[in-house]
Structures are given as C-alpha cells and as structure tokens.
Amino acid sequence: MTLSKTTSRFLSIAGMILFIVFAFYYPRYVDKQNVWNLFFLICLQITIGQSWNILGGFAGQTSLGHAAFFGIGALVTRTLWLDGQPFAIAFALGGLVAVTFGMLIGAPTFRLRGAYFAIGTLGVAEVLRITVSQKIPYISTMSGALIASYDLSARYHLALGLAIVTTGVAYLLLRSPWSLGIQAVREDEEAAQATGVHVLRHKLLALALSSFFTGLAGGVFAYQQISYYPSAPFSPIWTFDALLITFIGGQGTLIGPVIGAIFFVYVRDKLSVNLVDIHQVIFGVLFILIVLVFPGGLVEAWERLKKSLLNTKYTKVAKD
Amino acid sequence: MRIETFLQTLVFGLFTGGIYGVAAMGLALVFGVLKMLNIAHGELVMLGGYVSFWVFSAFGIDPFASLVIVIPALFIVGLALDRTVYRHIVRLLGEEKIKNSMLVSFGLTLVLQNLAQWLFTADERSIQVAYAGDGFNIYGVLLPYTRLATLGIALAAILALNYFLHKTYPGKAILATAEDFESAELAGINIHRVYMMTFALGASLAAIAGTFVTVTYGLSPSIGIIWTLKALIVIVLAGTGSILGAFPAGILLGVVEALSGTFIDPSYHEVVGLVIFILVLIVRPQGLFTRK
Amino acid sequence: MTKFLDVQNINAAYGDIQTLWDVSLQVNEGEIVALIGPNGAGKTTLMRLIAGLHRPLSGSVQLADVPLNTFPAYEIVEKGVVLVPEGRRLFGGMTVLENLELGAYSSRARDVRFKTLERVFELFPILAERQKQNANTMSGGQQQMLAIGRAMMGLPKLLMLDEPSLGLAPLIVENIFEIIKLMNDQGVTIFLVEQNARKALELADRAYILEQGRVVGTGTGRELLHNDEVRQAYLGFAPAAGK
Numbered sequence: 001m002t003l004s005k006t007t008s009r010f011l012s013i014a015g016m017i018l019f020i021v022f023a024f025y026y027p028r029y030v031d032k033q034n035v036w037n038l039f040f041l042i043c044l045q046i047t048i049g050q051s052w053n054i055l056g057g058f059a060g061q062t063s064l065g066h067a068a069f070f071g072i073g074a075l076v077t078r079t080l081w082l083d084g085q086p087f088a089i090a091f092a093l094g095g096l097v098a099v100t101f102g103m104l105i106g107a108p109t110f111r112l113r114g115a116y117f118a119i120g121t122l123g124v125a126e127v128l129r130i131t132v133s134q135k136i137p138y139i140s141t142m143s144g145a146l147i148a149s150y151d152l153s154a155r156y157h158l159a160l161g162l163a164i165v166t167t168g169v170a171y172l173l174l175r176s177p178w179s180l181g182i183q184a185v186r187e188d189e190e191a192a193q194a195t196g197v198h199v200l201r202h203k204l205l206a207l208a209l210s211s212f213f214t215g216l217a218g219g220v221f222a223y224q225q226i227s228y229y230p231s232a233p234f235s236p237i238w239t240f241d242a243l244l245i246t247f248i249g250g251q252g253t254l255i256g257p258v259i260g261a262i263f264f265v266y267v268r269d270k271l272s273v274n275l276v277d278i279h280q281v282i283f284g285v286l287f288i289l290i291v292l293v294f295p296g297g298l299v300e301a302w303e304r305l306k307k308s309l310l311n312t313k314y315t316k317v318a319k320d
Numbered sequence: 321m322r323i324e325t326f327l328q329t330l331v332f333g334l335f336t337g338g339i340y341g342v343a344a345m346g347l348a349l350v351f352g353v354l355k356m357l358n359i360a361h362g363e364l365v366m367l368g369g370y371v372s373f374w375v376f377s378a379f380g381i382d383p384f385a386s387l388v389i390v391i392p393a394l395f396i397v398g399l400a401l402d403r404t405v406y407r408h409i410v411r412l413l414g415e416e417k418i419k420n421s422m423l424v425s426f427g428l429t430l431v432l433q434n435l436a437q438w439l440f441t442a443d444e445r446s447i448q449v450a451y452a453g454d455g456f457n458i459y460g461v462l463l464p465y466t467r468l469a470t471l472g473i474a475l476a477a478i479l480a481l482n483y484f485l486h487k488t489y490p491g492k493a494i495l496a497t498a499e500d501f502e503s504a505e506l507a508g509i510n511i512h513r514v515y516m517m518t519f520a521l522g523a524s525l526a527a528i529a530g531t532f533v534t535v536t537y538g539l540s541p542s543i544g545i546i547w548t549l550k551a552l553i554v555i556v557l558a559g560t561g562s563i564l565g566a567f568p569a570g571i572l573l574g575v576v577e578a579l580s581g582t583f584i585d586p587s588y589h590e591v592v593g594l595v596i597f598i599l600v601l602i603v604r605p606q607g608l609f610t611r612k
Numbered sequence: 613m614t615k616f617l618d619v620q621n622i623n624a625a626y627g628d629i630q631t632l633w634d635v636s637l638q639v640n641e642g643e644i645v646a647l648i649g650p651n652g653a654g655k656t657t658l659m660r661l662i663a664g665l666h667r668p669l670s671g672s673v674q675l676a677d678v679p680l681n682t683f684p685a686y687e688i689v690e691k692g693v694v695l696v697p698e699g700r701r702l703f704g705g706m707t708v709l710e711n712l713e714l715g716a717y718s719s720r721a722r723d724v725r726f727k728t729l730e731r732v733f734e735l736f737p738i739l740a741e742r743q744k745q746n747a748n749t750m751s752g753g754q755q756q757m758l759a760i761g762r763a764m765m766g767l768p769k770l771l772m773l774d775e776p777s778l779g780l781a782p783l784i785v786e787n788i789f790e791i792i793k794l795m796n797d798q799g800v801t802i803f804l805v806e807q808n809a810r811k812a813l814e815l816a817d818r819a820y821i822l823e824q825g826r827v828v829g830t831g832t833g834r835e836l837l838h839n840d841e842v843r844q845a846y847l848g849f850a851p852a853a854g855k
Contacts, residue, residue, distance in 0.1 A: 062419060108602045115357050115418040119552050120601045126549065127594045134587045236545065243426065277434045284430030291423045292408050489713070496703045496714050502665055503701040508689035508718030508766055 023160055028153060036152050040224060042265045043159035047217040048238065049245035049257030050166045054173065055210035056243075057252035059203055060186025062114070065121030066242055068128050069098040069211040071234030073218025075132065078140055078230070081222070091219040098215020099208055106207045110200060113189075125236065133231035141227040155224040162220055166213045171254055173209065182206055186252075244283050247290050250299030259298050324460040329582040330575060335467040337574020338474035339532045341567035343547055344554035345478065346525030348566040351555065353498040353518040354410055356421035360401075362548030363432040364523050368394050368530025369539040370440055376447050383447050383535050384469050390531055391524045398523025401428070402516045410515050429544055436541040446538035470532045477528055478567045481521075485563070494518055498563075553597040559606050615676075616641040616801055617662070617693075617770055622671035624654075624661055631657045632825045635671070639770065644792070644802040646816035646833070648809045648846055654825040655805040656698055659774045662803075663695035664688040675770065690718045692769030696776065698805075700759045704748030708739055708758055711747050715765030725765060732761040735791060753784035760791065771795065773804040777811065789815055809846035813837045821846075 027039045048070065056062050077094035081087050109120050142150070173179060181202045184192035193199050218233055241264070249260020264283070271279040290297050347361045371393050375386040405428065409421045455464035485491040497504040497514045505511050533539060533547070550573075555562075558569035573593055581589030617639035624632040631654045639645045647655050660666045662673050664685030673680040680688050703711050712732060716725035733740035736757045742750060747758060756776060763771060773792070777785040789811055796802050806812035813819055813833045821829040821842070829842070836842045843849040 062422070112601060112605065114415045115422050116601060116605065118419075118422060119357075119556075120598060122549070123553075123594045123598045123601070127591050127598070130588075130590050130594075240426070240430075243423075247423070277437060280430045280434040284427045284434070287427035287430070288405060288424050291420055291427065292405075489717075492706065492710055492714060493717055496706065499703050499705055500701055502685075503697065503703065504714075505665065505685035506663060506689065506695050506697060506701075507714050507762065508686050508694075508716075508721065509714070510684075510686045512684070 020160075020164060024157075027156060033152075036156055038265065038269055040152075040156045040159050042261050043156070043163040044217055044220060045241060045245055045261040045265055046163040046258050047159070047166045047220075048214055048242045049249070049261050050163070050170050051210045051213040051217065052239075052242040053246045053251060053257050054170055054213075055206045057246055057256070058170075058173070058179075058186065059182045059206035061110070061203060061206065062118045063121045063210075064118045064236070064239055064243075065123070065125035066210075066214055067234050067236050067238040068121070068125040069102060069214035070218040070221070070238045071125075071128060071132065071231075072098045072101055073215030074222040074233040075218075075230060076215075077219035078222035082140070082143070082146075087223065091216065091223070094219035094222070095212045095216040098218065099212040102207050102211030103204065106204050107200075110203050110207075122236065122239075125234065125239065129231050129234035129236075132234055133229070136230040139227050140230050147226065150226070152224075155220070158223065159220050162213070162216055167254065167258065169209060169213070174254065178202060178205055244287060246297075248283070248286055248297050250297035251295075253296070253299045256297055256299045259302075263298065325582065327459075327461045329578045331461055331463065332467075333575035333578030334571060335471050335536075335574070336578060337571035338471040339529055339536065339570075340550055340554055340574050341570025342474045342477055342525055342532070343529035344551040344558070344566040344570050345481065345563065346522035346529070347548075347551040348555045348558065348560075348563045349481075349525065350519055350522040351560055352563045353494055354406070354421075354515050355414075355417055356406065356409060356425075357418050358406075358425045358519075358522070359422055359548050359552075360425040360428040360432060360544070361522070361526055361551055362544035362546065363429050363436075364394060364397070364526035365530040365533060365547040365551075366436060366539065366541065366544045367397065367432065368523075368527030369534040369543075370436060370445075370530070371527065372531040373440075373445050373447055373534050373539060382449060383531050384473060387473070387528060387531055390527045394523045394527035394530075395520045398520035399516060401523070402519040406519060407512070407515070410512075429548075433541050433544055440541065442541060444538050444540045445534065447535050449535065466535055470536065473528065474532070474567075477525065478564065481525075482564055490517075550593070553593050556597055556600055556605075561606075616643075617803060618672075618674040618677075619658075619662065620672045620674075622658070622661065622673065623669040624657055624666065625669055626657065630669075630825065632661075632668075635822070635825070635827055637820050637827060637830070639801060639803050641801055642796070642799065643817045644796050644804070644815055646812035646819040647803070647805045647822055648807075648812055648819060649822035650845075651807075653822045655822055656774055658822070659695060659772055659805055660697075662688075663693065663697075663772065686718065689766050690720055692720075692767070693772065694763045694766040694768035694770070695772040696759045696763045696774065698774040698778065700755045702747040702755055702758055702762070705746065707744050707746055708750070709743040711758055711762050712739070712743075712765050715762035716767075718766060721765060721767040724767070728765050728767065732764050735764075735794070736761050753780050753787070756780060756784070756788060757791075760788070764795070768800055770801045770803060773802070775805055775807055777806060777808045785811065809842075810837075813842075813847075 023039065027036050048066070052063065052066050073094035076097045077090045080090035080093060105124055109117055109124070112120050173182070181192070181197045182205070184195070184197050185199050185202050189199055221233055245260035245264050246257050247260070248263060249258065250256030267282070268279045271282070294300055343365055346364070347358060350356060350358050350361070368390055371390045372383045372386050375381050375389055376383055381389075405424055406421065409417060409424055412420055449466065451465050453464070455462055455468065457463070485495055493504065493509045494514055494517070496507070497509060497511050501511050504514070529547070533543070554570045554573055555566055557573060558565035576596065577589045577593055580592040615638050619635060619637045622632055622635040623630065635658060647658070649655055657666065661668055662680065664680065664683055664687070668681055675691055675693060678691060680691065680693065683691070703714065712729060713725065716722050716728060721728065738754055739758055739761055742754070747755065750758065760773070760776070776788055776792070780788070785808065792802060792804070793815060804812065813836050816833040818832050819830065819836050820827055821836070829836070831839065837847070
C-alpha cells in the first residue's frame, strides 16, 4: 500500500491537529492534579528539547550549557514578576535576556570546535549556577495573593502554546532559506565555509532561536513553580534531559523532541514509583545504543518499522 | 596577611592539586592516546572511591593500603567499558570520534551514577582513619598525615607513569600510538590492545583519585560530574596533547583555587577554576604547558 | 619463481568515490616490482590496502596463499609485509633508536631485535651516529633512511615502499635506491611505488602502470623503459617526429 505525497501530508497535518486538540482538552476533561502536571512537564520538555535540537540537531553544535538559558529565563521572569511587573512583560524579558546572553557568549565560544564548544558551554553554565546559588541562596516563594489566584490550567496552556510555537518556529526554520546553510554547517563546517556559507552567522541564528525559547521555557517554569531555589533551573540536569529527549526521539528531526519528551516524561513517571531512578539507567543505556546503533532515535526506528509494514514513502521534513 | 595563613593555604592547595593532578592524568591519557573524551571519567573516580570505602568498612583495610585492591578493580572495569562501549567509537576519526565519545560517555554517566546509587544509596560516605586529625606541625603550618600520604602517592603514581611511558617497550608503544596510530599499526603494534590497556590505565588513575577523594572529602554517587569538570579544567590548562603536563596543571589549579578561596572569597573558589578554564579555552586553546 | 604477493581483482573506494577498479598484480619472491603512474592514480590507496590500513570493496590480497585483506595492519606485519608509508610518518617526538625499536614490536621481530638493529646500523651508519637524536631533527634523507630502517626492524619478507624518493635530493635518492637493491640482494622482496619512473624502472625487474585506478600496462623494467608510450608519458620524452 503506497500513499501519495498529498495524502500522507494531509494525514500528518490531521494527526497534528488531533494531537493538539487532545493535548488541550484531555487534562481539562480528566482534571486530575497529576495529569495536569504530567502534561505540563511534557510540554516544557518539548520546548527545551526542540530548542536544543535547533542548535544541536539542525546546526550540529552540541551544547552542554543550555541550563544557563533556562536558568536566566527563570531568574529574570521570576524576579520581575514577583516584584510586581505584569507577567507578560517578565516573561518576554526572560526570553530576551537569555538571547542576549546567548549572543554574548556565542561569538567567542563558537570559535571552539565540537567537544571544546560542549565543555566550554558546560563551564559557563556551571559558573552561572554556582554564582546564583551563592548570591541568591534563599528559596523563592510566591506571595499569598499569587498562590490564591494560582490557575494551573493557565500555566499548562502557556506551556502547551510555547511548545507548539517552538515546534512551529523549528518547522519554519527548516523551510526557510537558512535551512540549507545551517545543515551544511552541521555536516562539514569547512566545506560549508568553502562554498560561501557564512558559518558564524548561521550558528548565531540557531543559537539565538535556541536560547530564546529555552529562556521562555525558563519563564514558564518560574510561573508554574510555587517555590524553588533560584539555582535549581541552572542545574545541568535540564541540559542533560534535553539531550536525552532529543537523541532518544531523533535529533535533527522535527518530531523527534516531541516523541522523545512524551516517552521520557511518561516512562520516568511510571518507573519512579516502583524503582528508585532505574529509569535513568534505562535512559542511559538507550542513549548509548542510539549513539552507537540507531543515531536517528525513535523516529528512525519508527520509520524503519513503517517501511517494512506499510511500504509507504514517508517524507521526513528535516533530514533530506 | 600572616605568613602562616599564606603557607597553610599554599600547602593545602598543593595537597588538593595532587588529587586534581592524578584525576586529570587518567583523562589526559585517554584523550591523548585514544583521542576520545570520556565524560564518565568522574564516575570512574567515584567508583574507585566506593571500592576503597567498601574495602575499608568491610575489612578495615587502610584506604592507602587498599589501593592494591582498588587499582586492579577499576582496571578491570576500564577493560570492560572499553570492550563493550568504547571500542565501537575508537575506529571513528577526528571530531566525529570526539563528539561521539562524549555522547556515549554521557549515557554512561547516567548508568554508572544510578548503579552506584542503587548499590550504595545516595548517602554521603567517607573514610575516617584512626590517624585522621594527626599530622606534622611545622612553624604553625599543619601537615596532616592523610594529606601527605595523598600527595606522596600521587607523586609516586606520576613518576611511575612517566617511567612506564618513556622507558618501557609497551609504554613507548602507547606513546607511538598517541602520536600516529597508523604508523604504530605499520610497525606491528596491536593498537586495539593499546587502546584497551590505556583506557584501563586511565581508570586505574581515576581509582587512585577516588580513594583520595573518599578520605579527604567524602563520597556520594553524584560527585561524578564535579570531578569530570575538574579533570577537564586541568587538561585544558595543561593542553590536551600533554599527558604528563596534567599533573603540574592540577597542582596549579589546586593552588590557585586555595589562594583565591582564602584571599578573595571562599564561596567562589569553585568559580575561579571554571573562569580560568573558559578563558584558556577561548584565548589559548592549546593550553598553558604546550609550545605552539 | 613462486608467486608471493597475489592481488586479484581489487575494487576499492574512498567514501563514496571508487578509487581502484579491478586491479590485479603479482610480485614473485625475490623480485623488485615497481608501480608507476600519475598522481592520484590510486597507487598509495593500493599500498595502504595491501598493508591493511584500508579495506577493499571486493577482491583479494594473498601472501604465499595466505589471505591478507581480512587482517588488521599489525597482523599483516606479523605475516611479513611491511610498508614504508608515503611521507615517512616517523614518531617525531621519539629518538632514532626508539623509532627503530618500535619497528620490531611484532612478536616475530621482537626477540631478535638487537641483532636486527646491528644490521640496520651497518646499512645506515648515520642512524647509529644519531641514535639518541629526536627523529624530527633529522634531514629528509636521514628520515627516509630511518623509515626504511624501521621497516627493516620488522623483518619483512615483502617490503613495500611508497614514494621513497619524494622530496629528496638526487644524490640521496641514489643512495636510497642502492640500499634497496642491497636489501633485495639479501633476499627481501620489494614492491615500490615511485614518482621517479626512470629510477624505478631501472631498478625493477618488472613493473605495472596504474592510471586512474586501473592497471593499464605491465612488463619488465627494461621493456617499459624502451616503450614509446611510457617514455612519452612518464620519462619526459617528446613524441617522435611524424607520429
């Protein structure tokens, strides 16, 4: 059975709309605290994963310091919002400060290749985390008024909206004239340079989008969490989760972070109840297997399966 | 500023630096020879620490003496990791190899860290030897026995490694492989065995560092990343091609951290190392101890 | 003469680009065989393939009926095939002596390495003089001698040389070729790739011509030296009048 290109595209779009409608209404319908939280977390992770994917998957720049952007977004948003600013402004500024920071460190660190860039960004993120934990060691809590007016569904819808927008931006990026240049940088930087691609500019573009949306995700986190230590969003765990999600799902693909986030959050939720952190071991092994054997992650696995079952010509949006 | 405070700080910087140096040398060895970046190195340090802790709490063996057990134990772990995971990466080339080894070892950190947590729980452990507080007191400067033993053994380890690499036939084969692995193969050197042995050797050095960590600081399953970062800072300072330069670079880091902790701000001594790390990466990526 | 090195229908590629097409050649025991051809013809690829640094797409390489191409390079050295790679590729940071010692790392050569070392020093007295010097402080010609000396330490039954004259002054090239002849006299089979076609053909018993990854001609050294096409293409002769 072979589907024509238009039919399969129609199905993809239909599937997406169905998925979004489901995501919007299901938690509301069930209205259980843990479901709201689960879905919220999935949307947050989709955003962070997709953002990381733009820099790491599309542009091939493996960053180990993404927690810096998440943390900055959270810090700025929380500080301004608790200080009395309207949330929308605090939220937007969180993202903007994150981008600014990204651009500041992007220019010098992009001179580093591959692994050096990775550990360099890790170093930067750790500097921020330690500085914040030293300078602002006390817990950040919401005022009584804010707790009283706390609306979980609003938080969730913000997270969902952000996840959709981030994925949409990634999609548009792939369709844009920069897409080829960015992927050329990923494949072979020197060759790209030789064919006239302005390597730094493409890297900075990917970084700008990546840091902006990760910063906004931080803002969402700051909005949702009632109380937390300001250094918590700077923890490298956030970066590592983004890596796990993107790789397990399928790095460099559009749908990879989405699938990865759902898989990751769901499995972790299910297994945390039974065995202490065994899910981390599973993710670790899965990650290793993916790097060694299945670089395309779940997306690749799914496509191979589909090919053998349906014999469909599936057009992958990203890698072609 | 009293001269005693300065000397005490300097001395403690030396002691700490010795641990940094040993920890970093294992990573430098793996990076220099296999050209792979093992970010699970800190986990190997942690595992080494746990073996020494277990040997101490189960049999009462002094941690420094237990190195006789700890080193072979982690040597075997290193062999196993190379055989199962890293040998698939080692045949890649250049940047792809470094990037993939980094990713794979990231997965490994999750596995090892949580395995340790399952085996030993997340509680912090440490080894308190009978002579823990004792030491020499020279002109008001305290020199604890445990710290002296740490530095002494660290020095012995690096001297032994230096001798092995430069004066023995298998050691020279390792250096030759590091310099040009194809020529090494053409000379009849079994580079796969070299890779395996070198990785195991790196794990052994991590084990030594781990024992020191357990005695000096304390141990928990999550300390892996801290020590990986420390080792990374040191090898970047030394220059990633330099294997033996990692030791003096470690000492340097220890001293700089200690001095900045005492005379600038105690809460920022962690940051100092990281900032220097980032600056060296950007300004002089070939490190401080290599000539280019 | 017994067939020693037997290369049959080798196809090889570099990534997606095929570099060798159906290459077959033989080297008999005790011979000196040369491989000549233009730059980029695939000569080095073939050498590296025989030595085990590269895997063929199809075809076989055998040494006295023992298949080679399934073994890693260090085991091929064990079987007696040693390559002196293009550009010398010495261990620059190590001394002359250390370089030579490492050449005998394989188990076959290791036990007798001190005796072999004496022979190498006899053949290359300059290496004995400079044995404590670092390899990268020596001149090009000395480095080439060291490279050959290192290969000798591996007790080769078949010695392969990739462009031994590259970048060397004519007098030194003479010297090197004399030594190669001497080694052959002492029983080492030689297979060499050379840009300097004249010298190669003068030295060799037989030769093959490789162009664009294919063997396009073969013959004895003398035959090819006097062949018009070879003379025009590789020996710098102008086409004869009226042709």
